[in-house]
Amino acid sequence: xxxxxxNRLTDGEAVWYSRDGRWLETLAGAEVAEDKPAEExxxxxxxxxxxxxxxxxxxxxxxxxxxxxxxxxxLRERIRAAGPTIRRDLGKQSRTGAGx
Amino acid sequence: MxxxxxxxxxxxxARVAEFSDQVNRxxxxxxxxxxxxxxRLMNGVYLQLHAYMLRIAIPYGTLNPRQLxxxxxxxxxxxxxxxxxxxRQNLQFHWPALSDIPAxxxxxxxxxxxxxxxxxxxxxNVTADHFAGAAADEIADPRPYAEILRQWSSIHPEFSYLxxxxxxxxxxxERDRAAIQTHDIGLHLKKNERGELGFAVxxxxxxxxTPMVARKIRDFLPQEDLLSYVxxxxxxxxxxxxxxxxxxxxxxxxxxxxxxxxxxxxxEAEWAELRDTELRLPEADIEAIEAYFAPPALAARPEGDEAxxxxxxxxxxxxxxxxxxxxxxRHPDYxxxxxxxxxxxxxxxxCSDSQMEAIADIAEKYAFSEIRVSHEQNLIxxxxxxxxxxxxxxxxxxxxxxxxxxxxxxxxxxxxxxDYCALANARSIxxxxxxxKRFASLERQRDxxxxxxxxxxxxxxxxxxxxxxxxxxxxxxKGAELYQVTLGGSxxxxxxxxxxxxxxxxxxxxxxxxxKIVDTYLDLRLDRDEKFLDAYRxxxxxxxxxxxxxxxxxxx
Numbered sequence: 001x002x003x004x005x006x007n008r009l010t011d012g013e014a015v016w017y018s019r020d021g022r023w024l025e026t027l028a029g030a031e032v033a034e035d036k037p038a039e040e041x042x043x044x045x046x047x048x049x050x051x052x053x054x055x056x057x058x059x060x061x062x063x064x065x066x067x068x069x070x071x072x073x074x075l076r077e078r079i080r081a082a083g084p085t086i087r088r089d090l091g092k093q094s095r096t097g098a099g100x
Numbered sequence: 101m102x103x104x105x106x107x108x109x110x111x112x113x114a115r116v117a118e119f120s121d122q123v124n125r126x127x128x129x130x131x132x133x134x135x136x137x138x139x140r141l142m143n144g145v146y147l148q149l150h151a152y153m154l155r156i157a158i159p160y161g162t163l164n165p166r167q168l169x170x171x172x173x174x175x176x177x178x179x180x181x182x183x184x185x186x187x188r189q190n191l192q193f194h195w196p197a198l199s200d201i202p203a204x205x206x207x208x209x210x211x212x213x214x215x216x217x218x219x220x221x222x223x224x225n226v227t228a229d230h231f232a233g234a235a236a237d238e239i240a241d242p243r244p245y246a247e248i249l250r251q252w253s254s255i256h257p258e259f260s261y262l263x264x265x266x267x268x269x270x271x272x273x274e275r276d277r278a279a280i281q282t283h284d285i286g287l288h289l290k291k292n293e294r295g296e297l298g299f300a301v302x303x304x305x306x307x308x309x310t311p312m313v314a315r316k317i318r319d320f321l322p323q324e325d326l327l328s329y330v331x332x333x334x335x336x337x338x339x340x341x342x343x344x345x346x347x348x349x350x351x352x353x354x355x356x357x358x359x360x361x362x363x364x365x366x367x368e369a370e371w372a373e374l375r376d377t378e379l380r381l382p383e384a385d386i387e388a389i390e391a392y393f394a395p396p397a398l399a400a401r402p403e404g405d406e407a408x409x410x411x412x413x414x415x416x417x418x419x420x421x422x423x424x425x426x427x428x429x430r431h432p433d434y435x436x437x438x439x440x441x442x443x444x445x446x447x448x449x450x451c452s453d454s455q456m457e458a459i460a461d462i463a464e465k466y467a468f469s470e471i472r473v474s475h476e477q478n479l480i481x482x483x484x485x486x487x488x489x490x491x492x493x494x495x496x497x498x499x500x501x502x503x504x505x506x507x508x509x510x511x512x513x514x515x516x517x518x519d520y521c522a523l524a525n526a527r528s529i530x531x532x533x534x535x536x537k538r539f540a541s542l543e544r545q546r547d548x549x550x551x552x553x554x555x556x557x558x559x560x561x562x563x564x565x566x567x568x569x570x571x572x573x574x575x576x577x578k579g580a581e582l583y584q585v586t587l588g589g590s591x592x593x594x595x596x597x598x599x600x601x602x603x604x605x606x607x608x609x610x611x612x613x614x615x616k617i618v619d620t621y622l623d624l625r626l627d628r629d630e631k632f633l634d635a636y637r638x639x640x641x642x643x644x645x646x647x648x649x650x651x652x653x654x655x656x
Binding site: 010012052074079080083084085 | 133149151180195198519520522524529579580
């Protein structure tokens with residue numbers, strides 16, 4: 001399973017592509033591609049968003065669904081989704097209802 | 101310190117205007133990321149995991165209070181209230197919005213600072229001994245030469261598109277505190293038998309995935325030949341350095357593949373053409389730059405020794421701090437002070453906006469308005485009267501920056517690692533914090549003595565792990581963090597690359613492993629005077645392998 005992610009052009013904020021076609025600041029609402037055609041569709045959306053200067057460092061990342069929650073496989077992506085592990089007051093984890 | 105002249109002001113102002121225009125065009129979608137990326141990198145703007153990152157140049161690590169206050173202001177207004185001092189004596193902000201960067205650069209320009217050439221394949225910020233101009237063992241102040249190199253290398257048309265980045269370090273003392281032998285060019289300022297100033301020139305040092313100790317290609321280069329000789333080195337590199345493979349593009353690979361003797365011959369041949377050109381430095385020009393670095397007028401303050409003696413009687417913690425963080429100054433009434441940015445369990449190199457402002461105040465009141473950044477991620481007050489040490493200490497206690505651990509096991513270098521960095525494979529900061537907490541006892545730290553731990557979160561080695569007495573490299577293995585340990589590295593005048601000691605350790609094992617290494621050292625050292633590095637060089641890796649891996653190490 002994969003989700004589409006990137007960093008927003010204006011401020012570098014990590015964002016994920018959502019089921020309703022928006023780039024969200026939280027991973028929770030990301031669209032999860034569960035098969036090859038879905039992955040290809042998201043990849044194409046990512047390429048277009050990069051070309052349209054909306055996001056950069058666009059990537060498809062591996063995730064698991066654990067109790068309905070999207071959890072990236074790599075620590076790198078878990079840190080991107082939450083914020084620095086050494087400063088819980090920074091990043092998405094510091095915002096109400098965000099992070100893990 | 102150096103002050104911008106009219107040309108410098110205009111140059112930086114023009115660059116701010118140029119880059120602001122590029123940022124605006126990028127935000128408007130008029131230029132693509134592929135077009136913009138090299139432009140933003142040349143202006144110190146990276147993209148990290150959570151946000152952009154802005155790396156600001158602090159030439160040879162020298163700051164004045166006005167500049168430090170501006171960094172505090174930027175941290176507060178545009179970032180998240182702190183900055184991170186780096187192993188290249190620079191400062192990084194980890195959270196700026198791209199849209200704010202033009203305003204940040206304009207604010208920086210108002211205090212004679214910028215972010216030019218803090219990234220990209222060009223000559224980077226020239227670094228120097230953080231005790232320059234103050235150290236008792238110094239032959240001459242290296243900063244005027246670092247400044248000459250800075251001026252020469254800034255947007256140098258021939259050297260702005262090198263095969264790879266290029267780092268130069270200068271020291272003016274026999275004791276190398278600038279790690280010159282791990283730089284692309286290392287310059288050791290010294291005097292010859294006639295008392296003339298010049299440089300021993302080292303080339304081809306570096307860390308990263310292929311660590312190498314620099315080779316000395318000249319024992320004495322007269323100071324007036326500095327630019328012609330460095331230009332000759334750059335030309336040979338620019339011509340023959342590899343551009344086909346990023347990982348083989350640094351000058352260290354060229355020197356290694358060419359051979360030191362042949363490389364040196366090529367440089368000398370190039371230099372023969374350049375030596376008597378306009379690159380020869382006129383004495384008057386050197387003196388003009390030196391004047392900017394004239395030492396402050398240090399009035400006699402002979403009451404210092406008695407003041408320190410009395411204050412010690414009153415406060416053991418002050419005495420501990422004096423013993424550890426106060427360094428001998430060339431003037432007997434003065435001292436250089438290390439402000440440790442390595443509080444127990446804190447993030448190495450981080451400094452809050454209010455701490456920066458307080459340090460600026462202290463520097464103004466007690467330290468002739470001079471502040472330095474060390475490559476070991478601490479701040480330095482290079483000139484403090486011994487009579488004022490207690491006042492400085494008290495002011496540092498107020499802001500939580502009086503940890504007496506300079507050069508001890510908790511004075512750890514760590515790169516930002518996977519908590520921030522897009523290149524990292526593993527976290528560095530939590531490892532540093534855990535080790536720091538484990539060895540929190542000052543008594544224990546002092547019993548262990550000088551021990552430099554350096555931690556990198558990837559093979560690029562920003563955390564200098566190759567030259568750590570104990571080096572720790574974080575890697576990703578099967579989706580998890582794993583930490584490889586090297587022993588016996590050193591970044592001083594006897595530079596050595598650490599030996600990989602064996603298989604790596606998980607995040608929950610690495611602090612125990614470090615403790616085993618330390619306990620092994622304590623058991624085998626000849627006496628308290630035999631430092632960790634000396635003991636390791638005497639006995640080699642075997643006892644440490646045995647302690648870490650037991651029977652397994654013998655089978656290997």
